[in-house]
Amino acid sequence: MNVTETVPIGATGVRVTRLGLGLAPIGGLYSPVGEEQARATVEKAWELGIRYFDVAPLYGNGLSETRAGAVLRDKPREAYTLSTKVGRLLRSGGTDGQRIWAEPVELMPVFDFSADGVRTSYAESLTRLGLDRADLLHVHDPDDFFAQAAAEALPALVELRDQGRIGGVSVGMNQTRSLIEFVRTGMLDSVLAAGRYTLLDQSAGAELLPLCRSLGVSVIAAGVFNSGILADPRPDSTYDYGRAPAALVERALAIEEVCSSHGVPLRAAAIQFPMTHPAVTCVLVGARSPVEVADAVEMASMSIPSALWDDLRAAGLLA
Incomplete structure (x- = not known):
């Protein structure tokens, strides 16, 4: 994978590097x-040629946006692509707290997929970022709010796009069923599919990816390590933000063994596998340190023989 190659999102003028930083x-x-x-992590990505950055109000309850913005607002704005998300407002007494965030903050998220809510969310994100626009807006995890997100949030984002205040409209989710229905609304330029087209889970390949390809909707593949198990499979590995079932650990170890037989680290195969599908535009990889950023770039750039994918399929380890 040429990690610094830029490619378009749908029919928009937005372009992203093949490897983005989550x-x-x-x-x-x-x-x-x-x-x-945090600053050093974003700076390292910039140094290595990554020009697509993805944040959200939920991430650290605002910390990700403020920390990313502190670096990116000193970079030439036309030189990079930024996406953030809508659907949660940060408020005192918010009830959507998640225990996975380790640094204390005063505000907590509350769901809001109304038209006014997503417009407010975007404005508040720009304040935290210290920027005047984002390039892509993802409706974030509207699992239990499909009707409102389709009827209110998406039209509000389309209006922002038509006004030139954003470049593209997207939805980001950890499941495919609702993403398929959102794509069918005809309002999307891209989808962010987290964890659903990986070495362990190719469920997006059945219907979502072919549909997106046929309609010209770009697919951003995220969660390629399935929360960690595909970076380093072991009995206490994390899968989809929880402890990985033993059967999945065993499967990940079997995949790793095939990778090793080709001299390819599992991490490299995990990052590059989504790009084997023509519907996938780019891969987002999360990192918490400059070392992790450098490793992601190295793994994404490594040459992988096509025989590796063939052997995984022959072993029943890939669909």
Whole structure:
């Protein structure tokens, strides 16, 4: 994968590098990161040619946006692409708290997929970022709010796009069923599919990816390590933000063994596998340190023989 190659999102003027940096980890995912390390992480990505950055109000309850913005607002705005998300407002007494964020903050998220809510969310994100626009807006995890998101949130984002205040409209989710229905509305330029087209889970390949390809909707593949298990499979590995079932650990170890037979680290195969599908535009990889950014770039750039994918399929380890 040429990590610094830029490619278009749908029919928009937005372009992203093949490898993007997911910035949930610098919000203190699982353990504290701190301001200095967060800044160094974003700077390292910039140094290595990554020009697509993804944040969200949820990540660290605002920390990811403020920390990313502290670096990016000093870069030439036309030189990079930024996405953030809508659907949660940060408020005192918010009830959507998640225990995975390790650094204390005063505000907590509350769901709001109304038209006014997503417009307010975007405005507040820009304040935290210290920027005047984002390039892509993802409606974030509207699992239990499909009707409102389709009727209110998406039209509000389309209006922002038509006004030139954003470049593209997207939805980001950890499941495919609703993403398929959102794509069918005809309002999307892209989808962010987290964890659903990976070495362990190719469920997006059945219907979502072919549909997106046929309609010209770009697919951003995130969660390629399935929360960690595909970076380093072991009995206490994390899968989809919880402890990985033993059967999945065993499967990940079997995949790793095939990768090793080709001299390919599992991490490299995990990052590059989504790009084997023509519907996938880019891959987002999260990082919490400059070392992790450098490793992601190295793994994404490594040459992988096509025989590796063939052997995984022959072994029944890939669909």
